[in-house]
Amino acid sequence: MTLFLLAQIAGASVAIDANQVESVVDIGAITPAPRAPAIVRGLAALRSRVVTVLDPRVALGLPPSETTARAVIVRVEGHHYALLVDGLDDVAPFDLEPLANGLTIAPGWREICRGVVTRGDEPVLAIDLAALIPAAGTGALAA
Amino acid sequence: MDELLQEFIAETRETLDALGGEIVAWEADPSDRARLDAIFRFVHTVKGSCGFLDLPRLARLSHAAEDVLAAVREGTRAPDRALVDAVLAIVDRIGQLVEAIEGGVSLDDSGEDELIAALAEGSLAAAPVSVGIASRAPSRSVRLNVELLDLMMSGMSDMVLARNELARRLRVENPDPDLEAALERLSATVAEMRDTVTRTRMQKIESLFSALPRMVRDTAAAVGKSVSVHVEGSEVELDREMIEVMRDPLVHIIRNSIDHGIEVPAERRRRGKRENGRLCVSARQSGNQIVLEIADDGAGIDVDRVIAKLVRNGARDERELRQLSDKAKLDLIFEPGLSTKDEVTEISGRGVGMDVVRAALEQIGGRIELDSVLGRGLTITIHVPLTLSIIPTIICGVGDQHYAIPRQAIEEIVSEGAESIRVDRLGGGSVVRVRDRRLPLVDLSERLAIPSHAAPGGRMLAIVTTGTGSFAVAVDQVLDAEELVIKPAAPAIMACGLFAGQTLPDTGKPMLMIDCAGLASDAGLSFVREAMVDDEPAAAEVSQPPALLFRDLDGEVRAIPLAVVDRVDGLADGLIGVSAGKLRLTTDGQIVPLAAFGAWQDRANLSVLRLRDGTTEIGYAIVEPLDIVTLPAEVLPPITPGVVAGTVLINDAPVELVDPHWLFATLADAAPLSDPAARPLCLIDPEDSWLESFVRPMLERSGYRVAATAAPGETPVATICTGPSVINDNKVVRLRPEPTGHVDSIYRYDREAILAAVAVRASALGSRT
Incomplete structure (x- = not known):
């Protein structure tokens, strides 16, 4: 069980x-x-530290988020990133399961998807935040 | 204690501590090869260091142990109990000796022979119990990993930022005085702590300087010269990172000095210099900067040759180069790919030029200045910041956003609306004319794709210089100057190449710092020339000289021939004062006479025209420079001679033309800046401190050169002495302390008489030759 x-x-x-x-x-x-x-919304100050704010909606091919209040902070290669989220529901341990065969996932989601967890009877997509971080020069997620 | 010795003690002690376990394990199993090797390495290292540090007792012990262990490794001896005991006794003894050295106590050497004898094969003598165990002196230093120091430094930067945020929040909430006092105490502590942590990363510049004497000797020998080097300020401390960055530029400059600057011995003899070239390398701290000076007494920079070379390479136009100011001409040695020496030598001139040196220094926020006297030598001054992490910046506004520009890169900031500034569209780009320079203009709002808020013509232009060239950056407004902790931004942000990093200033809003070189390349600027000199068809200028139009202190618009204007300075870096009966301007460490025709005291912003007639320099205080115009041929003469040479018509308005000749004749100090070698020579006895401090400056001000002895081939015009002179010819001017006295001596404070006496002898000499 992993905490999600x-x-x-x-x-x-x-x-x-x-x-x-x-x-x-x-x-x-x-x-x-x-x-x-x-995908880079800009810079924000967080407890005297500068974080780079990313909008996952852009990576998923959606228009930018209108609210920019809540974010989860991840640290990748020494830099802090704040990924905007619409809201937070829960923190709980789950088992990570592989995606069922033949499941079609929209592009954008596909790149960041790592599997599925089951909450009650509802499947929830498990995603890898680090996969959202744009690397220097690639601009792969710039669209 | 010697630094090397301390290093040795620390290292030995460290290895001994680590070896403790190995020794016990080896004792348990003498056939354990890995343990044996570890102990062998230890005694071997100690032996090596001891020879180097001249510690004969330690050397003897470690040598003996090494021999025995080597035999064991080769398999010629079995590691029996007695041998293991004997080796361990020696290792213990080494530890005791090291402690004794550090503690500064003596440890008698009785028993050491027995210790060594015990190593012999078949020896049954048990190792004697060690004598007089030295108490381990408490260590005053620890060895730290550099990474740990870096971590400390970045933690410290975070702490400064956290404090700033706390202060900002408290300001908003109007705290009670107690809280404020507590914050102030915290601020003081944090500031102190920052200094301390910064110091932990400091290294003496000695580590950079210590290799110089050898390098100078070898370099000089390779080109058949003899050069002595004098090093000063080795104790100055500098961020170790900076020391590393400085290493290559310093080596390059010194090699240049020896190869290009200092002449071969025969040439030096001919010029009346000592055969031995002299190189002086010094370091000093000045505020939060380190100033490095490399001075040689060689030939100096031959500007004409530099120009000739550039013209021959075809890169530059001769007429344009000749028009540059003296300083700009010197700076030509920073042109890429220039080597003033005509043949390539082994030492330098392989295409790595001063341009690379300057670029390397600018990378770390440093700058480089030249001071060359032809035939007398070159002094190169390098200014670098103490550390890399805190950078002085100017904060500019573009649209709603603020950006930092490194202070070091900015030459000056001018308002687009000023009369001396003209912005033109040219071939799809913009150029700005700032006085006599024409520079490419980069609009920051355009590069950043942010709509500008500035009214048309209301922008501010920051003139920035990168390693390759100068250009103007247009911003909406200039807000503030601040020292900022700059950190790298996320790769996705840095990728565009426009930014050098991010920072959190006191406002609490994150800010990006502009990378000026990146901005230039993003804007597609390519610098073929250092500055684009006005290359308009100058038909009118050929026949008539240009003049600078300016607003004088009394509000009048006047003109002055451009040829005498060296440059225009803002007055922020200078001071006006009256000294020795004249108005003077103190700037850049020198004092120049200043002309002011109007009230200068209460003006907020003054500019100063720096005028030069080739030898002397004077300043002329003005309100602001306006434009560069071509002087008409017709000049209406003035009624009385004075500062105004006449009236000319410029743009259909009468303008008074300032007479530079009158200015220099009236204001300039008597002492010319002319080539000192050409001045007549006076001899004084340098041991006589009164002559040295009273007469020497007076003579030098009056245009003489003063020395203790004449170099071969030189004829002094006069010899000044106070007592009875050993030489007695008609060149001697004798001074006496009493106001009245014999006619063949002069009262020593009779300035006029002394100068007259010297002048008589000088003209007598002149008429004879």
Whole structure:
């Protein structure tokens, strides 16, 4: 059993491995970062630290999020990122199961999907936040 | 204690501590090869270090143990009980000796012979019980991993930021005085702590300097020169990272000095210099900067040759180069791919030029300055910040956003609306003309794709210089200057190449810092030339000289021939004061006479025209420079001679033309900046401190060169002495302390008489030759 954070992204429930998450925060004003990939909303100050704010909705091919309050903080290669979420539901241990064969998943989701957890009788997609972080120069998620 | 010795003690002690377990294990199983090797390595290292540090007792012990262990390793001896005991006794003894050295106590050497004898094969003598166990002196230093220090430094930066945030929140909430006092105490502690942590990363610059004497000797020998080096300020401390970055540029500059600057011995003799070239490398701290100076007494930079070379390479136009100011001409040695020496030597001139040196220094926020006197030598001054992590910046506004620009990169900031500034569209890009320079203009709002809020013509232009060239950056407004802790931003943000990092200033809003070189390349600027000099067809200028139009202190618009204007300075870095009966400007460490025609005291922003006639320099205080115009041929003469040479018509308005000749004749100090070698020579006895401190400056101000002895081939015009002179010819000017006295001496404070006496002898010499 692994501890998962259940959150709402783009209107859907997702499960995030709690080990990936440093904290869940409310972020304040965002300073835009010009010329960065669209997924990068900008920079925010968080307890005297600067975090890069990412909008997963953009990676999923949706219009940018309108609310930019809640975010989960992850740390990748020494940089802190705040990934915007619509809301948080729960923290609970689940078993990670592989995706059922033949399941079709929309592009965008496919890249970040790691499996499925079952909450009650409802399946929830488990996602890998680190896969959302745009690397330098690739701009793969810029669309 | 010697640093090397301390290092040795720390290292030996550390290995001994680590070896403790190995020794016990080896004792239990003498055939254990890995343990044997560990102990062998230890005694071997100790032996090596001892020879180096001249510690004969330790050397003897470790040598003996090494021999025995080597035999065991080769299999010629079996590691029996007695041998193991004997080796361990020696290892213990080494530990005791090391403690004794550190504690500064002596340990008698009785028993050491027995210890060594016990190693012999078949020896049954049990190792004697060690004598006089030295008490282990408490260690005053620890060895730390550099990574740990870096971690500490970044933690410290976070702490500074946390404090800033706390202060900001408290300001909003109007705290009670107690809370404020507590915060103040915290601030003080944090600041102190930051200094301390910064110091842990400091290293003496000695580690950079210690290799110089050898390098200078070898380099000089390779080119058949003889150069002595004098190193000063080795104790100055600098961030170790900075030391590493400085290493290559310093080596390069010194090699250049020896190869290009200092002449071969025969040439030096001919010029009346000592055969031995002299190189002086010094370091000092000045505020939060380190100033490195590399001075040689070589030939200096031959500007004409530099220009000739550039012209020959075809890169530059000669006429344009000749028009540059003296400083700009010197700076030509930073042009890429320039080597003033005509043949490539082994030492330098392999295409790595001063441009690379300058780029490397600018990378770390440093700058480099040249001061060359032809025939006398070159002094290169390098300024670098103490650490890399805290950078002075200027904060600019673009649209709703703020961006930091490194202070080091900014030459000056001008308002787009000022009269001396003109912005033109040219071939799809923009150029701005700032006084006599024409620079590419990069609009930051355009590059960042942020709508600008500035009114047309109301932007501010920051003139920035990167390693390759200068350009102007247009921003909406200039807000503040702040020292910021800059950290790298996320890769996705850095990827566009426009930013150097991110920071959290006191406002609590994250901010990005602009990378000026990145901005230039993003805007597609390519610098062929250092600055684009006005290359408009200059038909009118050929016949008539250009003049600078400026607003004088009394509000009048006046003009002055451009040829005498060296540059225009803002007055932020200078001070005006009256000294020695003249108005003077103190700037860049020198004092120049200043002309001011109007009230200068209460003006908030003054500019100063720096005028040069080739040898002397004076300043002329003005309100602001306006434009560069071509002087018409017709000048209406003034009624009385004075500062105004006449009136000219410019743009159909009468403008008074300032007479530079009158200015220099009236204001310039008598002492010219002319080539000191060409001045007449006066000899004084440098041991006589009164002559040295009273007469020497007076003579030098009056245009003489003063020395203790004449170099071969030189003829002094006069010899000044206070007592009875050993030489007695008609060149001697004798001074006496009493106001009245014999006619063949002069009262020593009769300035006029002394100068007259020297002048008589000088003209006598002149008429003879």
